[in-house]
Amino acid sequence: MDIPKLPLGRGVEWLENWLTTYFGPVFKFILNVISGMVEGIETILTVPPTLVLIVIIAALAYWIGKWRMALFAVIGLLLIDNLGLWNPSMQSLALVLTASILAVIIGVPIGILCAQSNGVKNTVTPILDFMQTMPAFVYLLPAVSFFSLGVVPGVIASIIFAIPPTIRLTNLGIRQVSSELVEAADAFGSTPTQKLIKLQLPIAMPTIMAGVNQTIMLSLSMVVISSMIGAQGVGALVYRAVSQAKTGAGFEAGIAIVIIAILLDRLTQNALKPKKR
Amino acid sequence: MSIIEVKQLTKVFGHDTGRALPLLEQGWSKEKIAQEVKLTVGVNKAEFSIEEGEIFVIMGLSGSGKSTLVRLLNRLIEPTAGQVLFKGKDVVKMNAEQLRQFRRKNIGMVFQKFALFPHRTVLANAEYGLEVQGVEKETRTRRAMEALELVGLKGWENSRPDELSGGMQQRVGLARGLANDPDILLMDEAFSALDPLIRKDMQQELLELQSRVKKTIVFITHDLDEALRIGDRIALMKDGVIVQIGTPEEILIQPANKYVERFVEDVDLSKVLTASHVMRKPELVRPERGPRVALQLMRDSGVSSLYVVDKETKLQGVITAEDALLALKENKTILDVLRREIPRVTPDTLLNDLFELMSETHLPVAVVDESDRLKGIVIKGAVLSALAGNAVPEGGAN
Numbered sequence: 001m002d003i004p005k006l007p008l009g010r011g012v013e014w015l016e017n018w019l020t021t022y023f024g025p026v027f028k029f030i031l032n033v034i035s036g037m038v039e040g041i042e043t044i045l046t047v048p049p050t051l052v053l054i055v056i057i058a059a060l061a062y063w064i065g066k067w068r069m070a071l072f073a074v075i076g077l078l079l080i081d082n083l084g085l086w087n088p089s090m091q092s093l094a095l096v097l098t099a100s101i102l103a104v105i106i107g108v109p110i111g112i113l114c115a116q117s118n119g120v121k122n123t124v125t126p127i128l129d130f131m132q133t134m135p136a137f138v139y140l141l142p143a144v145s146f147f148s149l150g151v152v153p154g155v156i157a158s159i160i161f162a163i164p165p166t167i168r169l170t171n172l173g174i175r176q177v178s179s180e181l182v183e184a185a186d187a188f189g190s191t192p193t194q195k196l197i198k199l200q201l202p203i204a205m206p207t208i209m210a211g212v213n214q215t216i217m218l219s220l221s222m223v224v225i226s227s228m229i230g231a232q233g234v235g236a237l238v239y240r241a242v243s244q245a246k247t248g249a250g251f252e253a254g255i256a257i258v259i260i261a262i263l264l265d266r267l268t269q270n271a272l273k274p275k276k277r
Numbered sequence: 278m279s280i281i282e283v284k285q286l287t288k289v290f291g292h293d294t295g296r297a298l299p300l301l302e303q304g305w306s307k308e309k310i311a312q313e314v315k316l317t318v319g320v321n322k323a324e325f326s327i328e329e330g331e332i333f334v335i336m337g338l339s340g341s342g343k344s345t346l347v348r349l350l351n352r353l354i355e356p357t358a359g360q361v362l363f364k365g366k367d368v369v370k371m372n373a374e375q376l377r378q379f380r381r382k383n384i385g386m387v388f389q390k391f392a393l394f395p396h397r398t399v400l401a402n403a404e405y406g407l408e409v410q411g412v413e414k415e416t417r418t419r420r421a422m423e424a425l426e427l428v429g430l431k432g433w434e435n436s437r438p439d440e441l442s443g444g445m446q447q448r449v450g451l452a453r454g455l456a457n458d459p460d461i462l463l464m465d466e467a468f469s470a471l472d473p474l475i476r477k478d479m480q481q482e483l484l485e486l487q488s489r490v491k492k493t494i495v496f497i498t499h500d501l502d503e504a505l506r507i508g509d510r511i512a513l514m515k516d517g518v519i520v521q522i523g524t525p526e527e528i529l530i531q532p533a534n535k536y537v538e539r540f541v542e543d544v545d546l547s548k549v550l551t552a553s554h555v556m557r558k559p560e561l562v563r564p565e566r567g568p569r570v571a572l573q574l575m576r577d578s579g580v581s582s583l584y585v586v587d588k589e590t591k592l593q594g595v596i597t598a599e600d601a602l603l604a605l606k607e608n609k610t611i612l613d614v615l616r617r618e619i620p621r622v623t624p625d626t627l628l629n630d631l632f633e634l635m636s637e638t639h640l641p642v643a644v645v646d647e648s649d650r651l652k653g654i655v656i657k658g659a660v661l662s663a664l665a666g667n668a669v670p671e672g673g674a675n
Contacts, residue, residue: 183353184392188406188457189381198408202396 016142027146034098034152042094050081061263065270072266076259085234085256092223092233093260095151099158099219104212107163111170111208112196121171128164136161136225144229154226162218169211173204213268220261234260278364279326280460280493281350286359288319288345288517294357307516319345321517322359327461332487332494336504337514343497346514347463350495351384352376363461381410385454389466391446393438399425399449400434406457417456424456425449427486444475451486461493468503480507501540505529505549513537525549546664552631553624555663556644556653559584564593564611568604571596571611584643584651585615592643592651595619621645624652628660635660 020027045053054077062070080089114121139160143153177200185195201208223235234256241250289297289310297316300309307318320342327333337343348354350361352368361368363383371379385406393402401408403424407417425434428448438446447467454462468476484507487494498504504511505525512522521533529549532538562571562583571583575598585593594615596604604614620634620642634642641654 178392180388180390180392181394184386184388184394185405186353187351187380187384187386187463188409188453189377189379190409191377194409198405199394203394 016145020145030156031147031152034102034147034155035150037098037101038094038151038155041097042091045090045094046087050086054078054081057263061267064267069266069270073263076263080256080259083252083256085237085253088232088234088237088253089256089260092220092235092257095154095158095223095226095231095233096216096220096260096264099155099162099222100212100216102155103159103163103166103215103219106159107166107211107215108170108208111167111211112174114167114171115174115200116192124167128167131160132164136222137228140225140229149230151226151231153229154222154231157226157229158219158222161222162215165214165218166208166211169214170204170208173207173211174200176207177203209268209271213265216264216268217261220257220264223257278329280329280364281327281495282360282362283323283325283327283350284360284362286320286323286346286349286361287357288342288349288354289316289357290319291316298358307518318342318517319354320349320356323349323519325512325519325522327493327495329460329493330491331509332484332496332507334496334498334504334508334511335514336498336501336508336511338499341514342517343499343514344465345517347465347495347497350461350463351380351386381406381457383459384461384463385457385459386463386465387447387450387454387467389469391438391443391450391470393446393449393453395438397438398434399430399436399438399441399452402438402449403434403452403456405453410457420458421452421456424452427455427490428452429482442475443471444479447471447479451483455490455492459492461495464494464496466497466499469498469500476503483507501544502548505544513540526554530554547629547632548627550628550663551624552622552626552628552642552644552655553652555628555659556624556655557659559641559643559651559654561586561590561651562596562611563587564615566611568596568601568609568611568614572598572601572605575601582640584654585611586651590650592619592621592645592649593617595640595643619643621649622655623647628664631655631660 048056054074057077058070058073061073080086110124114124136157140153140157143156147153147156174196181199181203182195185199190198223231223233224238225235227233227236227239234253237253238250238257241247241253287298287301289301291297294316296314297310297318300314301318301321307321310316310318323346325333335343335346345354349356350368352361352371356369359369363379368376368379394405397405400418400421403421404417407420412420422431422434425431428451430445430448430452433441433445438449441449447470450467454464468479471479480503483494496504496507505528508525510522510524511528513520513528515536521528521537523531523533526549528537529541529544529546532541560574560578560580560583562574562585564585564587574583575581582595582597585596587593593612594617596611596615600614600616601611603609604611619640620638622631622634622642622644624644624646626644631642635655635657641656643654644652646652
């Protein structure tokens with residue numbers, strides 16, 4: 001019983017080298033797109049005066065939810081500013097938003113394809129399981145070798161880690177549309193696209209939004225890990241506080257993440273619910 | 278001309294369904310095929326045609342294949358074999374685009390559980406068929422509003438389906454089916470989910486609607502009363518096979534086999550049979566024949582009264598033996614002693630409605646057509662014996 005160890009690790013490294021060698025320009029392009037997006041969002045979030053932005057976010061919270069949420073937004077964001085964590089928080093938020101937006105742009109169409117074909121679903125599901133269970137640190141490394149240090153590999157790792165709920169719940173939401181409704185749409189001569197746009201997506205929307213919400217939360221949970229490969233922001237502060245054993249600084253940065261998380265969560269959860277005031 | 282002609286239409290569910298076709302050809306039953314080759318026969322060589330403007334009811338118990346059969350007509354379920362000819366064109370051979378056009382323009386559908394789109398308003402639901410055709414907004418709103426008005430839902434167009442009662446929801450379903458003005462409307466157990474009183478109202482309204490819009494309607498039901506009430510013709514299904522096709526009367530009076538007979542034995546005949554089924558030939562006399570002849574006729578045929586008709590067999594009244602004797606004594610004519618106030622009904626009066634009339638009079642009830650021509654008379658005994666069983670009097674129905 002002397003089977004030699006399979007050269008799995010070496011194979012992966014060879015693949016990594018091969019991809020960097022032959023797909024350099026592709027990675028370069030992706031790098032530019034993502035870093036452009038992150039910088040753009042960061043600019044929008046940091047250039048206006050802090051108070052103006054707080055008012056805008058509070059107004060958004062009031063419009064989407066109710067006054068309690070607006071109040072929480074004001075108090076929470078003022079606290080972040082008071083702790084001197086405004087800019088790093090906005091940097092992290094830019095990373096999270098970029099990763100989430102890209103995850104939705106990529107994830108929803110994949111989810112739709114899964115819903116329309118069992119073949120696609122059966123191929124995609126194990127890949128998603130793999131992406132969610134493989135420790136995030138492991139795919140930070142190839143991300144770094146493709147995109148070098150900085151925020152971009154962080155975004156990529158966040159997308160990989162956070163995209164599965166959007167795909168899964170888009171698929172689920174569309175498949176849950178009752179067969180009677182689908183039959184009715186067919187009986188009136190809908191094309192597959194009409195069926196998707198006029199029936200399946202609107203009815204699946206609450207489920208899809210639950211997936212998007214999960215995706216945002218998961219990508220937020222990646223900010224500390226991303227900071228290990230050079231992404232700036234409040235995550236980096238947590239990482240630094242941990243490595244230097246500074247409990248107080250770590251707690252302050254942690255609170256900032258919690259506030260952002262609660263805001264993002266409530267805003268996305270309520271975005272599609274009927275408004276009650 | 279038939280609008281739909283169905284030929285040897287067969288649906289088998291399962292893998293490699295072609296295997297079942299030669300077996301069906303050899304006359305294997307649904308049960309035997311299920312046991313020996315593990316295939317489910319949904320519809321077995323259905324053959325019928327539907328005339329333009331009629332209400333064609335497909336009736337059977339659950340599992341009889343009726344819902345499958347109706348879905349084969351617009352290919353929501355793909356047939357395994359056979360033809361569906363719509364005005365001569367084979368629906369089964371249409372490609373995806375032709376089928377889409379057929380569904381958009383020619384054949385609408387109403388569903389058992391309504392299948393309304395919950396995220397759309399009533400109006401947007403009714404507009405759906407036109408919307409997918411690409412009809413412009415203004416036109417489709419106008420036509421959807423017309424359809425909603427037709428089903429009595431004016432004023433509800435901005436509500437959501439879940440704000441409406443079951444009966445009203447199905448009206449939306451009906452409006453959606455009618456809005457794109459199809460030639461044929463398929464109604465799959467459309468009223469089965471409604472409670473009995475509302476169901477009856479809807480049946481009545483469907484009949485009224487039908488008399489206005491003149492659609493060809495294919496109506497699926499498991500309810501024999503419903504079938505008898507609204508069907509011009511009924512196809513009875515069992516185990517995927519059409520057992521009998523005929524008018525409601527034919528199915529009741531001449532069941533094709535034991536199955537149909539058992540199916541119809543519990544029917545409340547008083548709500549199905551009409552005066553024309555139980556009426557018999559009256560003894561007639563013309564007024565100019567005089568009372569003496571009338572008395573002679575009564576004596577000859579052993580009756581105590583005669584029906585007086587003019588040359589065109591228009592009913593004038595009744596003369597009884599006493600009246601005839603009186604006329605003879607006082608030298609009067611038949612017309613002088615005639616009783617003109619006699620109960621009259623039309624041939625399509627239900628026995629149910631005859632009861633009341635008959636309890637109020639000791640004379641037989643006269644059956645007359647729309648121009649008052651005497652068609653026959655109904656005596657109490659005939660009604661009772663018709664209700665007691667299938668003893669419809671000889672020479673009654675014509």
